[in-house]
Amino acid sequence: MSSSSSSPPSPAETETLDDYGDLARRHVTFARILELLAPHRAALVLVVLLIAVAGISGVISPFLIRSIVDDALPAKDLTLLVYLAAGLVGVALFNAIANLTQTYVAIRVGQSVMHDLRTRLYGHLQSLSLAFFAGTRAGEVQARLSSDIAGLQTLLTHSATDLAKHLSVVAATLVAMLLLDWRLACVSFAVIPLLVWINGRVAQLRERVTYRQQEQVADLSANIAESLSAGGIILSRTLGRVHYLVQRFQRDSAQLARLETQASTAGQWEFALVFLALDLLPALTFLGGGLFIGLGMQVSIGTLVAFIALQEQLLWPLLEIFETRIEFAKGRALLARVFSYLDTPATVVEASSPTTLARQDFQQGIRFENVSFAYGDRAVLKDLTFEIPAGKHTALVGPTGSGKTTISYLLARLYDADQGRIRYDGIDIRELSFATLASLVGIVTQDTFLLNASIEANLRFAKPDASEAELWWALERAQLDATVRGLPEGLGAGVGDRGYQLSGGERQRLSLARMLLRDPPIILLDEATSALDSSTQAAMAAALASLQRPRTLISIAHRLSTVRQADRILVIQAGQLVEQGTHEELVRQDGLYAAMALNA
Template sequence: MIRMLLRVLGHDHARPVRRTVALMTITAIVEGLSYALLVPVLRALFGSDPEDALPWLIAFGGAVAVYAVLRYVSDLLGFRTGTALLRGMYHRLGDHLARLPLGWYSTGRVGEVSVLASQGVLQTMGVIAHLLGPYISALATPATIVVVMLAFNWQLGLAALVAVPLVAAIQIWTGRSIAAGDADRHERETEAAGRVVEYLQAQPVLRAGGRSVQRFALLDDSLRELQRASRRTVLSVLPGMIGLTVVVQAMFTALLVLGTYLALGGAIGAAEVLAILVLAGRCADPLLSLADIGGKVRSARSELARLDAVLRTEPLPEAPEPIQPVGHGLELESVAFRHGDRRVLDGLSLSVPEGHRLAVVGPSGAGKSTLLQLLARFYDVDAGAVRVGGVDVRAIGTEALMAKISIVFQDVYLFDGTVEENVRLGRPDASEAEVRAAASAARLDEVIERLPGGWAANVGEGGALLSGGERQRVSIARALLKNAPIVLLDEVTSSLDPVNEAAVHDGIERLMADRTVVMVAHRMRTVRRADRIAFLDGGRIVEEGRHDELLHRAGRYADFWSASLTPAAHD
């Protein structure tokens, strides 16, 4: 487990963990050695001159004092190391998740990552702070005491040593049972977490269907399965706990019988037998706690293994020597891309000269949004190349690429904070005047004037306290503030009311001015003003040209234009 923990934490945190483990091990060994001094103490007390026990008692007291200091220091170090690593682990996990391709985030990942990022990280990092010390003590202290027994009397030491493989076998067997139960429980937890999220997101649908007062069957079923899995996990621990108790009690009984036999035969004194039994009693306590502590450690190990699997998932590769593109033109050359078993783009080629606007239209599922995601390198292509400024995006550093691109999605996500904080995400170091100018250009100032609190108004989780049009204006203001030379737009006005659509359209026009633009749209108000239009279907460009040219051809684009024509298209 320690090796996996060090791998998960990374090289930067390996040294404090090793130092903590070493100190905890030394503390456990000192505890066992301090108990060894009980043998000469008892031997002197039961001998002809009890005063001979005084030096041994002083030595015993000193050893206990040293152990107490070491225990305090090791526990404090473990707690401080655990809390420090918890912060570092959250940063490492967050940075890694941000580098994974979007294709990794399947539907089931939401619940899995939420459980892992909350319960999983806390449980694994809590091992260092709360479980590692007792666990090492439960292993090292009895082992040290057995060595002491062997030194004082080899027969009793061997008798105690017999229990070692039995305890190890029980721990291994219990560990496998717990691992199987933990895997099942984790699967149920992930499903239940996903169902809770689904239940919350589905409230409008449930209420519209008159089911707001009814129980949500899918959520109830997942919670019942979680309850059953948790019960099975608890029950899987009981045989190991009972077996360990039986072994420890049998070992103590065997030592008592053997010690009595040796004492009656004159091979050992009564004081030595009593001392060995005291040592055996000190072995029993940590061994009996091993079942409970070991179960918690194994459960944390399961979480650690899942965390390790996420961190070992390969992110998009970074170029060893990144190239900085000079221009802002865009090019896709013979691009092929698959999403699962489905081929989304097949041999697609197009180019957008610097400062020009390309509109991409086509039926749903044609691959329009995927094209934008490839330009932003949310995925890597399976074949072909995507270039920005003549440089393959795989050869550009991620930060350098993102600095050149502003993206406005159809579904805007805002972080739970103020309006200003969400706008400043575009450029955190922007001046107040620049933020206000971006808001004015996006017509966000109209929204801010009517919000209680103005710029300090909280938008809620995901922007839930704002309307769709208001969220879109925040997104456009954020993109304007970023002032990137390339703009990617993904159907930003497709679900807005006429008033918000007009406001957003004005903001989009300002955002696109003098920039390289690729826009995906269903509504044609901005499409017909593009320098070029590409009609995408089946992952291929089937038509390409200016708006008037494509209408004159009376092909697929002309049919699409006629079918999607709205009064707004004549503005």
């Protein structure tokens, strides 16, 4: 079996090492971008039609101008002049309405695409194993979900439709120039290939700088998330590192400012050549027209005026196309970062036809069969075999680093074993549905995680439809009801960031109450009472024992006083089972457990 538990370098680390060009080619394809737009094809067709019609109508104006200059004004034909002027007004009004409509539709489509991409990325991240998040900084994940996708907003809501609009105007204008005078058109077209080449160089430069810029944004976000959390503040102030963190932030922020400046200014001298060439087009046109007239070729003044008008009409959209090409290149860098996360495979996946096991049907217990597991190259569990009988209290003890917490991760299938099997009532854990596992196993760890919300919201996260009586029942079992009743806001009291407005013991008890609210048949406590005093711990143990139906209780503990009454104690050392039995039996064996009990 291939290992799903190893911890490879995070995507962010890998991408830093990879060549960006290769990264973009692997993750960003034209077909994939079309896939993002596919659900909105009807709206996009409408936008393209409006753009095309507006582009075609826009090139009518120079022909109307030529008729005014060459026909209506010399002949002093007021009626023709009025009709031609009315035509110019009508074209302008039509273009204004068409542009307004397509802009509104395009913004709606762009926002929908961003919403779909953001939701899809968040859903995919939820499917990844614990190994991914253990090796990736939270700020990096947040940066891709927020700033990277937000950076695509202009591209999706404006740039894409603007590109189509400007392309239609440019195409129609080029055709009109050929129809007006193909000779003058050829003079104008001569510089375009050079301009396109220069623009391509600028786009490549800014794409790579944008990628580096977003990586720096992610670094800054990660540092902010770590250093400005409640735990980060405690760490920096108690270690006297506030000044260091401020200096590090200043350094990172300065680097980001340099990259942002570079992203906006890279290739400026090349782009200056583009502006210069476009500014010279009217002079080249007049020069060409004069040469043609000098050679006896017929070129009317109206044609020259109309041609200059077309060039003016060509200038702005052509510049916008060049700018949009750069925006697309920068957007490709952002998509490479987003798609690289979307392409990160989920290593812990649900079976195609998963098995369900009702909570009340769990009767036999859990069995580890020759289970081995490693974090990368570091082996943690080695050929481990044991049983946890249903309805009994089984304790796992052993030295720090022996693999006890890893066993809890495997029990909840946060990781998959590299070798061997874990069975619930004889069913391989890989065959059980995720919903079944979530309903069977309730876990409380030493490192409790609470939402920055009210006590009630934290409880309802486990059971949204719980009645108030059920909330108080769970708090009572966790020995926290008296504390909550004494708060002015009661259940509505906030707990702060990661619960830091509560004491360590209160956080653990609230976490335990949240788990009990789900009423799972299997309760796994991983040092879940380490912050409690002895009397509260004893009261909680009694409360757990008083739960109505038999529970399968699995305790992971360093303090042996918390597991003395367990039905079975498993002693784990260096990822292997070395002893098992009751407290009295293990003491009599005079082995590792007896030594731990002696030193307790």
